[in-house]
Amino acid sequence: MRAVWIFILGCLVGAVNAQALDAPPPQERRARFDPGLGFQLGREQVGLLDLGDTTIVAGGTSYRLGWARSKAVDVLGVDGSVRHLPDLRHARYRAQVFRLRDGALVVVGGLGENDERDLPLEWLQPATPGADWQVFEMPHIEAWAQLADGDLVAIDASGRIERLRFESRGSITPTLTRSLLASLDRNRSELGQRTPVVARGLADGRLVIADGQVQPYRIAIAPPEDEDAPTGEVAYTGFGPWSHARDYEIHDPGTNAWQTSAPARLPNGSPMQILADGRVLRAGSSTIPPGESVASERALELSRADASGWVDLPAPNDVERATVVVRQDRIFAHLRVGNTAEHFILRFDEASRQWPELWRGSEPGNERIFERLLLVDDAGTPMLIPAMESEW
Amino acid sequence: MVRRDPRMLRSTCAGLFLAACGAVVAQDLAPEPGSAPDLNFAIGNDLWLPAWPLAPGDDWLALVCADAGCELVAATLTAKVEPRPSPRHPVGMAGQRLHWQLATPSSLPVIAWLRRDPALAWLLPGALQSAYPAAPQPAVIGPERTLEILLTGVDGREERLRPMLTDREAGTAGLYLDARGQRQWLGELWSCLSPLDAILAAPPPPRSALLGYLLWAGDLDRDGLTDYLIDSSSPLQSRRWYLSSRAEGEALVGMSGYGHPDAGIGCDE
Numbered sequence: 001m002r003a004v005w006i007f008i009l010g011c012l013v014g015a016v017n018a019q020a021l022d023a024p025p026p027q028e029r030r031a032r033f034d035p036g037l038g039f040q041l042g043r044e045q046v047g048l049l050d051l052g053d054t055t056i057v058a059g060g061t062s063y064r065l066g067w068a069r070s071k072a073v074d075v076l077g078v079d080g081s082v083r084h085l086p087d088l089r090h091a092r093y094r095a096q097v098f099r100l101r102d103g104a105l106v107v108v109g110g111l112g113e114n115d116e117r118d119l120p121l122e123w124l125q126p127a128t129p130g131a132d133w134q135v136f137e138m139p140h141i142e143a144w145a146q147l148a149d150g151d152l153v154a155i156d157a158s159g160r161i162e163r164l165r166f167e168s169r170g171s172i173t174p175t176l177t178r179s180l181l182a183s184l185d186r187n188r189s190e191l192g193q194r195t196p197v198v199a200r201g202l203a204d205g206r207l208v209i210a211d212g213q214v215q216p217y218r219i220a221i222a223p224p225e226d227e228d229a230p231t232g233e234v235a236y237t238g239f240g241p242w243s244h245a246r247d248y249e250i251h252d253p254g255t256n257a258w259q260t261s262a263p264a265r266l267p268n269g270s271p272m273q274i275l276a277d278g279r280v281l282r283a284g285s286s287t288i289p290p291g292e293s294v295a296s297e298r299a300l301e302l303s304r305a306d307a308s309g310w311v312d313l314p315a316p317n318d319v320e321r322a323t324v325v326v327r328q329d330r331i332f333a334h335l336r337v338g339n340t341a342e343h344f345i346l347r348f349d350e351a352s353r354q355w356p357e358l359w360r361g362s363e364p365g366n367e368r369i370f371e372r373l374l375l376v377d378d379a380g381t382p383m384l385i386p387a388m389e390s391e392w
Numbered sequence: 393m394v395r396r397d398p399r400m401l402r403s404t405c406a407g408l409f410l411a412a413c414g415a416v417v418a419q420d421l422a423p424e425p426g427s428a429p430d431l432n433f434a435i436g437n438d439l440w441l442p443a444w445p446l447a448p449g450d451d452w453l454a455l456v457c458a459d460a461g462c463e464l465v466a467a468t469l470t471a472k473v474e475p476r477p478s479p480r481h482p483v484g485m486a487g488q489r490l491h492w493q494l495a496t497p498s499s500l501p502v503i504a505w506l507r508r509d510p511a512l513a514w515l516l517p518g519a520l521q522s523a524y525p526a527a528p529q530p531a532v533i534g535p536e537r538t539l540e541i542l543l544t545g546v547d548g549r550e551e552r553l554r555p556m557l558t559d560r561e562a563g564t565a566g567l568y569l570d571a572r573g574q575r576q577w578l579g580e581l582w583s584c585l586s587p588l589d590a591i592l593a594a595p596p597p598p599r600s601a602l603l604g605y606l607l608w609a610g611d612l613d614r615d616g617l618t619d620y621l622i623d624s625s626s627p628l629q630s631r632r633w634y635l636s637s638r639a640e641g642e643a644l645v646g647m648s649g650y651g652h653p654d655a656g657i658g659c660d661e
Binding site for chain 2: 185186216217218219220221222234236237239260
């Protein structure tokens with residue numbers, strides 16, 4: 001009789017174990033690698049950091065999660081490897097990820113469970129065993145970027161720019177030193193969730209800030225009436241109607257001054273993207289929202305290196321359905337074939353001004369294209385490119 | 393910094409009084425004892441003014457500018473009595489229709505009509521040193537996306553007209569003059585557009601309209617320093633002359649009269 005009970009108990013334990021072994025990972029931690037396709041994530045609108053052989057994926061959301069925000073952080077390798085890092089303290093989507101010079105990771109920005117935007121900054125040294133994310137409170141920041149020296153910069157809506165330097169020296173809790181850069185001479189803020197302010201630090205030390213909405217003019221702020229002010233010493237602020245930014249600004253660390261680019265030709269467009277050399281790419285449109293009118297003109301505009309003007313790039317085929325993606329100094333377009341599961345990637349070749357096809361594939365089963373990180377081989381360099389919705 | 397001139401406030405109140413009553417002259421607008429008389433001038437043509445503020449005559453000068461420079465040329469004013477329909481006046485509101493004409497016809501636009509005055513000996517026909525719009529060194533309009541005008545004064549030094557936000561919440565702005573190491577408030581600006589951000593939101597006025605506050609700069613009073621003709625885009629007494637020869641104390645310029653029409657054009661013009 002005892003043997004029977006042991007047998008039954010053994011069967012039960014075995015069944016439970018088998019179930020645990022066979023159960024799929026929780027939706028938000030799923031990162032399935034399909035050779036030739038790349039990773040199918042369990043979430044979209046993730047924060048991405050392309051490190052070459054690996055890509056850090058942080059946060060995100062999914063309809064399969066009931067649009068709950070995710071705390072998951074994964075390291076995905078171009079070889080198909082997946083490594084999970086400790087969960088963030090604060091669930092978020094549309095976050096940004098940076099890696100500091102000492103290898104520490106920083107996750108900033110994004111939107112939280114209730115779309116709150118003043119999420120704290122989180123810092124992690126992944127090389128330290130048992131380390132967890134350290135939280136630093138932050139006000140709402142319009143844009144983040146990393147400077148050539150590894151420091152981060154936080155740009156707020158008033159144009160104030162703070163430089164953040166983290167030093168850990170092996171500790172799991174870093175020290176944070178803050179200093180200020182020259183403020184932007186006008187306010188720049190997000191124009192809806194799809195048109196945030198974007199920023200990028202360049203290898204030569206410059207900082208580029210683009211997109212969002214701005215006011216067209218600058219006006220000096222009068223000093224208090226009882227204050228003597230020498231002529232010429234005035235502060236300025238933005239002035240006039242807010243509208244989609246058509247220009248961008250470049251900070252020169254040598255002079256600690258800002259230069260404004262020439263405006264793009266078309267008044268509206270999809271989010272600007274900043275190339276590694278400081279040029280800015282914009283899928284411009286003559287209407288709001290882009291593509292609403294049949295008569296709408298669309299053009300891919302790329303700024304000149306000296307910011308003195310913009311040139312129209314030849315548009316990829318089926319431009320209205322294309323999403324333009326910048327990775328380092330390369331420009332890609334992602335397109336979906338109709339409403340099918342087939343999609344492909346073009347890469348812009350500046351020398352020939354052509355868009356040769358780089359990759360084509362089909363999404364298996366009922367998977368969501370927008371949760372896909374496509375593994376693309378660009379002239380021997382493998383990279384993961386997110387499949388994204390068209391924003392034209 | 394040069395303080396705001398209390399005379400201006402008094403004069404503004406006087407202007408309101410004028411607008412309400414259609415009075416010809418208010419006591420407060422009269423020049424102060426011992427000082428030179430204010431300029432009597434008008435902007436525009438075929439103006440209708442309430443009451444009978446101006447007498448016809450050929451003692452007028454027109455300020456005109458060509459690419460080569462600016463000058464004062466002889467002009468004549470004709471005035472015709474012309475009532476204007478008014479719901480409160482059965483026979484119409486008394487007034488006059490004014491028309492100026494150049495003694496020598498010209499296609500050049502007239503910036504201002506000025507009445508000659510024996511007490512203003514420098515107000516004579518002839519060429520004027522100009523800093524804007526016609527100038528040996530063209531003014532820089534709105535550098536660095538501002539609504540400022542940077543010009544070379546008639547003495548060769550840099551001068552800057554600078555709109556400044558005086559009250560961020562209320563959205564009010566003032567016009568300041570920076571010159572010779574001094575800064576002077578010249579009065580409120582764009583009060584017709586107030587609150588500025590709301591009005592500017594849709595559709596925004598063209599930049600040229602916002603920069604239209606400077607009508608002319610040059611040496612009207614022939615003292616070697618820059619004088620300014622300003623249109624502040626305010627409903628009352630919008631057009632003003634600021635003369636260097638009328639400056640008091642550390643001021644750069646002093647106001648010398650409001651242009652006709654000084655009331656009633658409001659913000660609709």
